[in-house]
Amino acid sequence: MLFRSFLTVLLFLAISAVDPFEKFAEATTRHTNNWAILVDTSRFWFNYRHVANVLSIYRSVKRLGIPDSNIILMLADDMACNARNPRPAEIFNNVAEQINVYGDDVEVDYRGYDVTVENFVRVLTNRLPEVTPVSKRLLSDESSNIFIYMTGHGGDGFLKFQDNEEISAVELADVFEQMWRKKRYHELFFVVDTCQAATLFEKFYSPNILAVGSSKRGEDSLSHHVDPKIGVYVIDRFTYYALEFLEKLKQDSQKTINDFFHCCPKHLCISEVTWRTDLFTKRDYRKTLLTDFIGNVRRTDIVMIDKQFSDNILTNSTREAIVDKEEEQSKQQQFTYISQMPIVD
Amino acid sequence: MPLLSNLLAKDIPQTFQKFQLHVYAGFFFFGLLGFVYLMSPIVSRRNYLSENALSPGLVSNDIYISNEHIRDIIGQLRTGFKEKNISDVIQSMFVQRGIEAYKQNLEDDTNDENVYGIVRAPRLASTESIILVAPLYVRIQSKSQPIKANLYGIAHTLAIGFALHRKPYMAKDIILLFPAQQENGTRIWLDAYFNTKPDSIPLDAHAGSIQAGLTLEFPHEKFYSIDLRHNGINGQLPNLDLINTVVHLCDKNSIPASYYDIYVDLSSNELFIDYMKKSLRTLLINALTLATGVPSGVHGQFLHYRIEMITLFGSLTKRDQYQTSPITLRAFDDIIEGFIRSLNNLLERFHQSFFFYFHINRRNFVSIATYMVPLGLIVAPALIRSLVLYMSFFTSSETSATTYITLGRTMKFDMNYSAMFLEILECLALSYVLMWIPMKFTYLIICQITMFISPILLRPFRSTERQFDYLQFILLLTGSALLGCLSLLNYSMAFLAACFLMPCYMFAGCSKFDHWIIKYFCRFLFLTCLNPLVFLALYHYLARLLMAGEFLLPNFNQLTSDFDTYIASYRLFNAWTVDVVCLAIVPIWFLLYRSTFWIRTLVDKTQ
Numbered sequence: 001m002l003f004r005s006f007l008t009v010l011l012f013l014a015i016s017a018v019d020p021f022e023k024f025a026e027a028t029t030r031h032t033n034n035w036a037i038l039v040d041t042s043r044f045w046f047n048y049r050h051v052a053n054v055l056s057i058y059r060s061v062k063r064l065g066i067p068d069s070n071i072i073l074m075l076a077d078d079m080a081c082n083a084r085n086p087r088p089a090e091i092f093n094n095v096a097e098q099i100n101v102y103g104d105d106v107e108v109d110y111r112g113y114d115v116t117v118e119n120f121v122r123v124l125t126n127r128l129p130e131v132t133p134v135s136k137r138l139l140s141d142e143s144s145n146i147f148i149y150m151t152g153h154g155g156d157g158f159l160k161f162q163d164n165e166e167i168s169a170v171e172l173a174d175v176f177e178q179m180w181r182k183k184r185y186h187e188l189f190f191v192v193d194t195c196q197a198a199t200l201f202e203k204f205y206s207p208n209i210l211a212v213g214s215s216k217r218g219e220d221s222l223s224h225h226v227d228p229k230i231g232v233y234v235i236d237r238f239t240y241y242a243l244e245f246l247e248k249l250k251q252d253s254q255k256t257i258n259d260f261f262h263c264c265p266k267h268l269c270i271s272e273v274t275w276r277t278d279l280f281t282k283r284d285y286r287k288t289l290l291t292d293f294i295g296n297v298r299r300t301d302i303v304m305i306d307k308q309f310s311d312n313i314l315t316n317s318t319r320e321a322i323v324d325k326e327e328e329q330s331k332q333q334q335f336t337y338i339s340q341m342p343i344v345d
Numbered sequence: 346m347p348l349l350s351n352l353l354a355k356d357i358p359q360t361f362q363k364f365q366l367h368v369y370a371g372f373f374f375f376g377l378l379g380f381v382y383l384m385s386p387i388v389s390r391r392n393y394l395s396e397n398a399l400s401p402g403l404v405s406n407d408i409y410i411s412n413e414h415i416r417d418i419i420g421q422l423r424t425g426f427k428e429k430n431i432s433d434v435i436q437s438m439f440v441q442r443g444i445e446a447y448k449q450n451l452e453d454d455t456n457d458e459n460v461y462g463i464v465r466a467p468r469l470a471s472t473e474s475i476i477l478v479a480p481l482y483v484r485i486q487s488k489s490q491p492i493k494a495n496l497y498g499i500a501h502t503l504a505i506g507f508a509l510h511r512k513p514y515m516a517k518d519i520i521l522l523f524p525a526q527q528e529n530g531t532r533i534w535l536d537a538y539f540n541t542k543p544d545s546i547p548l549d550a551h552a553g554s555i556q557a558g559l560t561l562e563f564p565h566e567k568f569y570s571i572d573l574r575h576n577g578i579n580g581q582l583p584n585l586d587l588i589n590t591v592v593h594l595c596d597k598n599s600i601p602a603s604y605y606d607i608y609v610d611l612s613s614n615e616l617f618i619d620y621m622k623k624s625l626r627t628l629l630i631n632a633l634t635l636a637t638g639v640p641s642g643v644h645g646q647f648l649h650y651r652i653e654m655i656t657l658f659g660s661l662t663k664r665d666q667y668q669t670s671p672i673t674l675r676a677f678d679d680i681i682e683g684f685i686r687s688l689n690n691l692l693e694r695f696h697q698s699f700f701f702y703f704h705i706n707r708r709n710f711v712s713i714a715t716y717m718v719p720l721g722l723i724v725a726p727a728l729i730r731s732l733v734l735y736m737s738f739f740t741s742s743e744t745s746a747t748t749y750i751t752l753g754r755t756m757k758f759d760m761n762y763s764a765m766f767l768e769i770l771e772c773l774a775l776s777y778v779l780m781w782i783p784m785k786f787t788y789l790i791i792c793q794i795t796m797f798i799s800p801i802l803l804r805p806f807r808s809t810e811r812q813f814d815y816l817q818f819i820l821l822l823t824g825s826a827l828l829g830c831l832s833l834l835n836y837s838m839a840f841l842a843a844c845f846l847m848p849c850y851m852f853a854g855c856s857k858f859d860h861w862i863i864k865y866f867c868r869f870l871f872l873t874c875l876n877p878l879v880f881l882a883l884y885h886y887l888a889r890l891l892m893a894g895e896f897l898l899p900n901f902n903q904l905t906s907d908f909d910t911y912i913a914s915y916r917l918f919n920a921w922t923v924d925v926v927c928l929a930i931v932p933i934w935f936l937l938y939r940s941t942f943w944i945r946t947l948v949d950k951t952q
């Protein structure tokens with residue numbers, strides 16, 4: 001009996017060393033319980049870029065594996081259907097206007113006037129009314145890594161919500177401590193793109209938190225460029241260069257948090273990107289993978305690529321490659337992830 | 346007990362008593378100099394936009410209006426003007442394109458009608474709106490033809506309205522108004538729109554709440570600069586953000602924008618002395634024209650309802666002698682479109698920037714906090730003198746043997762109020778006559794002469810020296826209170842009234858001295874310089890000089906005709922300048938004049 005179980009384990013280990021699927025899966029993230037909270041706190045038409053910021057990060061986070069059920073998206077205003085939008089139902093984060101970041105596949109959890117400090121704190125600490133649906137809750141536990149991205153207008157030690165209230169750095173630190181005590185996160189990565197962003201995380205005192213902000217005290221974070229056809233600034237500098245970095249990221253990337261910290265040097269961002277790692281004691285942030293926070297194990301369907309499928313779904317490989325590979329089908333099985341947001345030709 | 350401390354005559358330092366006149370004169374002249382000093386870059390501020398939602402010029406131009414389209418519209422308008430059915434023509438142009446348009450009959454003998462169209466916002470429920478006004482006829486500065494058809498203003502307003510029809514990004518309605526008799530037609534339209542008069546017929550259609558707008562007066566086909574006219578009724582001004590948006594767009598399109606037809610060249614090529622002269626001219630004309638209380642265009646009527654608006658006038662004044670090519674109408678359309686797109690971004694009315702300011706040139710201005718200081722300096726002598734007089738009335742109860750108790754304080758002398766009140770009543774009665782006579786210059790002169798000889802005909806003021814001081818004290822307090830209140834309503838008028846009244850106070854107070862030469866000198870001054878009509882003539886001459894920019898000879902005919910035009914039209918504008926002058930300033934002046942005729946009665950017994 002014991003011998004048989006020993007043999008099973010040995011067989012399993014042997015196969016995992018050899019099986020190409022296992023090799024592939026090992027290289028990618030193993031996290032299954034990662035969460036993302038993406039918050040845009042400012043309203044009004046001229047704050048279009050904040051909504052575009054958050055939606056672009058949402059796309060990257062989703063592409064790298066975190067499903068909608070694990071993402072809490074808060075948008076303070078409706079830019080897509082704003083009467084001033086010359087391209088109704090579309091939000092762009094670039095003057096080239098090639099990607100509509102507010103497409104079909106966007107699930108907004110908190111919108112409009114629901115984006116308040118109270119709701120934000122309740123989501124983080126899970127003190128929501130009983131009737132709140134599961135999609136609006138942060139159901140993390142002590143093994144979840146949480147990625148929080150906030151953007152809007154901020155100042156020295158506060159972040160402005162909705163033009164009439166603000167959350168202070170002290171309050172935010174206390175909320176994270178509550179989360180730690182209630183064992184609601186394993187590690188937390190906090191990214192903020194506002195003016196004087198670094199002042200928002202200087203009061204944190206809970207363990208296992210990494211934080212990065214787009215500017216330090218006394219500095220303004222700047223917007224990147226204007227779309228003259230829409231008449232507003234469409235993206236902020238830090239988010240623009242962070243997106244450039246994230247777009248090159250794949251599920252099996254070995255890029256670390258340190259690389260992300262340096263994604264926007266001073267000559268590009270103009271404001272000084274500041275980070276905080278002193279609370280992150282268990283591991284070295286220089287060796288921590290970015291996909292530990294922004295990635296998740298994807299739901300995988302193993303599909304044998306044949307002619308029928310290639311007609312319907314485009315994968316990462318080209319059509320000719322599929323046709324060639326079909327001929328050597330038995331030898332090499334190509335495993336690829338189905339594109340989360342399929343772009344149909 | 347009115348005051349906690351005993352203010353006594355002995356508390357006034359002796360040196361101050363000796364040099365009172367010098368101190369007061371010093372304050373007055375420093376006030377005047379301070380007003381001129383407002384121009385300096387240390388005191389004035391650079392323009393900035395307070396409302397960051399406006400972002401003028403950030404959005405690229407979306408409307409392309411071809412010259413053929415404009416020519417076609419102008420052809421139709423010309424036939425409309427010739428055949429006197431312009432409002433029908435405009436209404437039919439709207440209806441052809443599916444834009445709702447309505448007419449409003451002005452209830453008078455002429456057949457004039459206001460016509461207006463509303464371009465609705467396609468995706469919103471008409472919550473807010475913008476208004477573009479193009480009067481059918483505008484006043485121009487030529488002797489031969491006082492009013493001219495506003496062909497190009499109407500044509501471009503129509504073209505922009507047609508182009509913005511069905512654009513998906515318009516979040517506000519656009520009302521396009523073409524009023525018939527300039528201010529009269531506008532006033533009737535506004536009264537009917539807001540239903541202010543109980544017997545007015547309400548309009549056929551309304552749009553959303555009107556936030557701001559522009560008036561376009563472009564009678565000439567080719568023009569060289571745009572004159573921004575912002576004077577409102579009774580010194581009201583539009584929000585500074587509105588003007589700064591238009592100035593920003595003009596600069597972006599390289600169109601010279603001027604105030605009062607004075608273009609100040611802000612480049613470093615311009616000589617400093619020229620820059621100073623032009624800025625000073627702008628500032629002084631700004632102050633002088635606001636004092637009349639009459640607006641410089643149709644926008645004044647809208648400012649009355651707190652709809653921010655200025656008038657853009659296509660003027661033939663060149664920015665310098667080297668400007669040879671006129672401004673293209675395409676650039677002008679770009680400005681209006683940029684302005685509408687900026688307004689489109691707003692959610693609230695203009696509230697962030699200043700409502701009280703003076704322009705120095707299109708890049709600098711002074712706000713109310715700064716320009717109140719010169720007026721304060723000018724009126725300060727009145728308050729100080731009244732305090733000094735007050736302190737000289739009272740005595741401490743130990744010193745004097747006979748005391749006269751009044752108002753809880755012991756006064757040094759017996760107060761006989763009856764003579765004083767009689768005097769005040771007579772002066773007020775004579776001044777109020779002015780409200781009822783027709784305001785022609787000749788009648789005013791007759792009235793003035795009556796006022797001058799009244800002390801001889803009626804019984805002159807007989808009082809002791811102390812009572813004379815008491816009268817002066819009352820007049821000083823009344824005057825400073827009046828000027829203070831007036832400065833919050835129409836600062837320019839208060840400033841001019843202060844410049845006029847302060848010397849009057851000084852010379853009336855001087856007539857306290859017994860020497861007959863001083864008395865006659867003071868009366869003589871009152872007859873010649875410190876005379877309301879003379880002051881009016883001086884003001885008119887100064888204003889003409891500043892506006893022309895060169896030396897002119899005084900012209901009495903011009904004065905009378907301008908005065909008649911002013912009086913004929915000021916009733917139209919809800920202005921109260923003449924009322925305040927007749928009911929408040931003239932009585933004070935008249936009282937001061939009559940007080941120079943006071944006859945000293947018995948020498949008072951005490952002290």
